[in-house]
Amino acid sequence: MASPRKSFPLLVFVLISSLGQGFCQSKTLLYPYGPSQGDKTTPVEDDGTSGEVPISEEFKFFSNGYRSLYVNNNGVISFKTAVSQYTPDAFPLTEGETFVTPFWGDVDNDLAGMVYYRESKDADLLNTITKDMEKHLPDLHYAATWAFVATWENVAYYGAASKKTNTFQAVLTTDGYRYFAILNYEKIQWTTGTASGGDPETGLGGTPAQAGFNSGDDTHYFNIPGSRTPEVLNIKSTSNVNYPGRWIFRVDNFEVPGGCVFQANFAMEGEEFWKDSTCTTKCNCNSSGNVACVDEACPQGATCEPSGSFFK
Structure with missing residues (x-):
């Protein structure tokens, strides 16, 4: 898991006064964050990290x-060691890399933005999470007792020659028995820093950001649709709980509500797709959360092309 060494950008990023102020606007899907919530901040530096953060509850x-974690500027919460790498590798990573990544890309908050984090047992926050879980997943009867909130607010990309910024959030939560990650996407305007091959004017191209989970072995990992492709720019309009911009996962015994996991990719309930590029096996995500596949040939005259994570 290594990236080429960076050189300092020669481009000038034009700051705007509203960036990095540490407050939430109304009508946001983000949970409250910033100085008013008692949040700490990571260092304002390219590829920075919080360092090891002890947590009072085992997650x-x-x-x-785990009893500690790291909040890394490049869009990663890691459990074993800090992550300074800025160009995302494809999952799975099999040498023990263990992390939640809402948006693993080349953040440079030395140019713009802040990264906030806190552990919380605040009753208002836990009540809000509980209500959201009831709204999205009513059959769980989940009541949050603990949360860890990390928020990347208006963060720029490395080498930026534009005012484009991203705002997103990762929330870890438990009721003492089950463990969940909630990923919230408020604003996504760029996918790639210049050291990852991105265009300085657009923040696009090169190797785009990765979103998902990695356990450190070759079996337990997950890619949110669009990861490491240009489509990750649209992650704000996607969801597995019918709430654009929000993804919810059970992460102790990994489950993805609202669909199926097939070859570490997400299929919506009822979605049909071909197993691979040969287009000789048709698969369907059924209501039980399982994928059923049957031998079937692509109809004569039809096309079978990549679409999202699958062939259709």
Whole structure:
């Protein structure tokens, strides 16, 4: 897991006065964050990290328990070690890399933006999370007892020659028995820094950002649709709980509500697709959360082309 060394950008980023102020606007899907919530901040530096952050509750991730974590500027919450890498590798990473990544890309908050984080048992926050879980997943009967909130607010990309910024959030939460990650996307305007091959004017191209989960082995990982493709720019309009901009996952015994996981990719309930590029096996995500596949040939005269994570 290594990236080429950066050189300092020669481009000038024009700051605007509203960036990095640490407050939430009304009608946002983000949970409250910033100085008014008692948040801490990561260092204002390219590829920075919070350092190890102890947490009072053990958080279970892919069956393993953790008592500390790292909030990394480049859009990663990691459990074993800090992550300074700025160009995302494709999952799975199999050398013990264990992290939640709402948007692993080349953030440079030395140019613009802030990264906030806090552990919380605040009753108002937990009540809001509980109500949201009831709204999105009513059959769970989930009541939050603990949360960890990390927010990347109006963060720029490395080498930026534009005012484009991203705002997104990762929330870890538990009721003492089950463990969830909630990923919220408020604004996504760029996918790639210049050291990852991106265009300085657009923040696009090159190797785009990765979103999902990695356990450190070759089996337990997950890619949110569009990861490491230009389509990740549209992640704000996607969801697995019918709420654009929000994804919810159970992460102790990994489950993705609202669909199926097939070859580490997400299929919506009822979605049909071909198993691979040979287009000889047709698959369907059924209501039980399982994928059923049957031998079937692509009809004569029809086309079978990549579409999102699958062939259709």
